[in-house]
Amino acid sequence: MVPLSYYVILSAIVFFIGVIGVLIRRNIIILLLSIELMLNAANINFVAFSHYLKTITGQVFVFFVLTVAAAEVVIGLAILIALYRGKATVNVEEVNLMKW
Amino acid sequence: MPGNFIPVNYLPIVIFIAIALAFGGVTLLLGTLLRPRRIYKAKLTPYESGNIPFSDARAPFPLRYYIIAMIFVIFDIETVFLYPWAVVYDKIGLYGLVEMTLFISVLLVGYIYAWKKGALEWD
Amino acid sequence: MTFSVTDIGAVLPEILIAVYACAILLIEPFLPKDRREILAYFGLAALGLAFIATWQLLWADLTVLNGMFVLDPFGNFFKLLLYVAAIMTILLSMGYLRRERIDLGEYYAFILLAICGMMIMVSGSDLVTVFLGLELMSITFYILVGFKRFEEKSLEASAKYFILGSFSSGILLFGISLLYGLSGTTNLEAVALHLRGADPGNPAWVLAVILLVAGFGFKIAAVPFHMWAPDVYEGAPTPVTAFLSVGSKAASFAVFLRVFMEALGGIHADWRFLLILLSVITIVMGSVVALVQTNIKRMLAYSGIAHSGYALIGLLVGDRLGIFSLMLYMPIYAVMTLGAFGVVTLLRRGGVEGDAIDDFAGLAKKNRLAALAMLIFMFSLAGIPPTAGFIAKFYIFMAAVNVHLTWLAVLGVIFTAVSAYFYLKVVMVMYMKEPDEEVHLAAPPAVVMVLAVAAVAVLLLGIYPGPFLDYAQNAALKIR
Numbered sequence: 001m002v003p004l005s006y007y008v009i010l011s012a013i014v015f016f017i018g019v020i021g022v023l024i025r026r027n028i029i030i031l032l033l034s035i036e037l038m039l040n041a042a043n044i045n046f047v048a049f050s051h052y053l054k055t056i057t058g059q060v061f062v063f064f065v066l067t068v069a070a071a072e073v074v075i076g077l078a079i080l081i082a083l084y085r086g087k088a089t090v091n092v093e094e095v096n097l098m099k100w
Numbered sequence: 101m102p103g104n105f106i107p108v109n110y111l112p113i114v115i116f117i118a119i120a121l122a123f124g125g126v127t128l129l130l131g132t133l134l135r136p137r138r139i140y141k142a143k144l145t146p147y148e149s150g151n152i153p154f155s156d157a158r159a160p161f162p163l164r165y166y167i168i169a170m171i172f173v174i175f176d177i178e179t180v181f182l183y184p185w186a187v188v189y190d191k192i193g194l195y196g197l198v199e200m201t202l203f204i205s206v207l208l209v210g211y212i213y214a215w216k217k218g219a220l221e222w223d
Numbered sequence: 224m225t226f227s228v229t230d231i232g233a234v235l236p237e238i239l240i241a242v243y244a245c246a247i248l249l250i251e252p253f254l255p256k257d258r259r260e261i262l263a264y265f266g267l268a269a270l271g272l273a274f275i276a277t278w279q280l281l282w283a284d285l286t287v288l289n290g291m292f293v294l295d296p297f298g299n300f301f302k303l304l305l306y307v308a309a310i311m312t313i314l315l316s317m318g319y320l321r322r323e324r325i326d327l328g329e330y331y332a333f334i335l336l337a338i339c340g341m342m343i344m345v346s347g348s349d350l351v352t353v354f355l356g357l358e359l360m361s362i363t364f365y366i367l368v369g370f371k372r373f374e375e376k377s378l379e380a381s382a383k384y385f386i387l388g389s390f391s392s393g394i395l396l397f398g399i400s401l402l403y404g405l406s407g408t409t410n411l412e413a414v415a416l417h418l419r420g421a422d423p424g425n426p427a428w429v430l431a432v433i434l435l436v437a438g439f440g441f442k443i444a445a446v447p448f449h450m451w452a453p454d455v456y457e458g459a460p461t462p463v464t465a466f467l468s469v470g471s472k473a474a475s476f477a478v479f480l481r482v483f484m485e486a487l488g489g490i491h492a493d494w495r496f497l498l499i500l501l502s503v504i505t506i507v508m509g510s511v512v513a514l515v516q517t518n519i520k521r522m523l524a525y526s527g528i529a530h531s532g533y534a535l536i537g538l539l540v541g542d543r544l545g546i547f548s549l550m551l552y553m554p555i556y557a558v559m560t561l562g563a564f565g566v567v568t569l570l571r572r573g574g575v576e577g578d579a580i581d582d583f584a585g586l587a588k589k590n591r592l593a594a595l596a597m598l599i600f601m602f603s604l605a606g607i608p609p610t611a612g613f614i615a616k617f618y619i620f621m622a623a624v625n626v627h628l629t630w631l632a633v634l635g636v637i638f639t640a641v642s643a644y645f646y647l648k649v650v651m652v653m654y655m656k657e658p659d660e661e662v663h664l665a666a667p668p669a670v671v672m673v674l675a676v677a678a679v680a681v682l683l684l685g686i687y688p689g690p691f692l693d694y695a696q697n698a699a700l701k702i703r
Contacts, residue, residue, distance in 0.1 A: 039396060
């Protein structure tokens with residue numbers, strides 16, 4: 001059996017890849033993927049804890065997180081399309097009408 | 101027996117993967133080593149059934165695809181809830197049925213909305 | 224699975240709002256273009272009915288839906304505030320949307336869905352419901368912020384809010400997952416019970432708390448998680464900005480308070496220092512950066528950030544008086560900010576954007592009553608008696624002094640004085656400067672109503688706050 005700490009370390013690594021991706025990448029699609037990584041890191045945690053604590057709550061939470069993530073991606077894509085129609089770019093550095 | 105689990109049954113698959121990888125790698129390597137190297141422009145262009153390529157293959161997708169993708173993602177997630185519900189359906193009974201009906205009808209609202217707004221039409 | 228009729232009764236306001244939102248989405252495609260105004264009244268009806276339902280349940284105190292949802296006076300207090308904010312937003316929106324040519328019926332469905340999310344948030348007694356409510360609210364706001372979809376600024380604001388907002392949701396969710404791993408439950412009360420028995424010395428608790436603070440900090444726009452606020456406030460349609468700065472902030476503070484007091488009250492000492500730090504830099508940054516703003520919406524954004532800092536004091540104090548002062552702060556902040564944004568919507572006409580502070584030049588001559596209302600809101604935001612803003616700040620600082628954080632109260636008073644400069648600058652521009660053109664600025668009756676109600680509320684709460692204080696006192700979150 002794989003010890004719990006392995007899962008937690010894995011999820012921490014995935015989470016930080018996601019965080020760093022959001023912070024340094026400039027393509028909105030890549031940003032979407034990085035955010036997705038962060039959510040899934042939490043999912044790894046939920047499933048691992050749920051298995052070790054023998055409670056089902058964590059797995060239920062994962063369902064909701066998946067749904068929320070799908071909704072978020074769809075909204076992200078929609079905003080992206082609207083932005084692309086106006087600007088023909090998906091690079092956040094060119095999205096700079098107002099200063100950050 | 102956690103801790104000393106050795107997946108003996110999977111050994112043939114591992115061997116198969118190793119052989120497959122080795123076969124592919126070795127043939128490619130032999131090819132590069134043995135073939136004569138004469139490079140000219142026509143040879144480097146991608147093969148398009150004899151036609152001369154006239155533009156970059158990496159054209160952006162029409163935005164339509166994204167709209168279809170968006171609708172797909174939403175209705176795809178529906179099944180995430182339907183599967184576990186179906187598995188335990190006999191245990192939760194009427195309560196579960198009512199809950200799922202509500203869930204589906206909320207999705208139906210979105211479906212009718214998308215339909216009426218013309219998001220499902222291709223042109 | 225246990226389920227009863229009381230469960231439905233307890234979530235009746237939420238169900239009402241959700242059903243009306245779905246109905247609006249269904250009716251909208253079938254309505255002719257010029258009849259869409261009807262849907263605004265639909266939205267108002269939903270909010271009115273929900274208000275009545277919540278009013279009936281005002282003092283109920285029960286946990287329903289398998290411990291997922293709690294109906295208590297504290298949640299109801301915030302729900303009433305949210306209804307009022309949403310009603311005012313819809314009233315401000317009707318004329319504004321028509322002028323911007325974005326009068327789509329979906330707008331009202333989104334407002335209802337956003338408030339539904341906020342209601343679930345303030346009533347969530349389990350991290351699952353808290354997270355879902357928060358996401359429902361955030362996702363609808365991503366859309367609402369980009370509602371002027373032919374205007375680049377609005378779309379850009381939407382994209383920024385979306386990226387930073389979902390980034391913060393990711394952080395919050397990771398914090399929740401750690402909390403679940405540490406306590407084995409996502410129920411707030413059960414987490415508290417677990418904390419009482421276990422040794423909270425585990426450093427993972429601190430990590431989870433930091434992640435939760437960062438996640439909620441984004442939603443209330445506390446420094447250093449505030450960078451989205453000015454851009455989003457500037458780019459969004461003005462009524463949406465108003466609703467975002469009021470509704471989203473109030474609901475986030477309510478859930479922040481509930482999670483930290485109810486679940487993490489046992490390790491109060493651990494998170495208190497963190498919040499003191501956050502509060503100090505939020506007050507300082509918000510007040511100082513607001514000084515140099517030339518755009519009224521950006522100025523109000525920084526002012527909102529500073530107000531978040533003051534409200535955080537109520538949270539970090541964490542005793543009865545602290546909770547009470549925070550609960551007092553939110554509605555007062557809500558009416559004065561909504562009023563101020565209401566005046567901003569008036570200035571939008573024809574080719575004039577009307578969101579520069581210079582656009583207020585001579586407003587006293589163009590529309591005397593609007594200028595007077597703005598004067599009241601600015602005085603109140605600056606915390607000058609006899610307005611409500613003074614009462615709000617007074618109780619916050621009193622709560623701080625009460626737990627020997629006198630230096631924090633003194634700092635707050637100093638920066639209140641600093642902030643008076645940029646609020647009074649607006650008043651100065653309105654009354655002292657000559658208008659660039661002699662026109663009378665007409666106000667639609669709906670906006671006049673909102674401004675009148677907000678102005679009267681600000682003055683009334685400032686002069687005779689007694690009954691309201693009593694209500695807040697009785698509704699305050701019980702500390703277990």
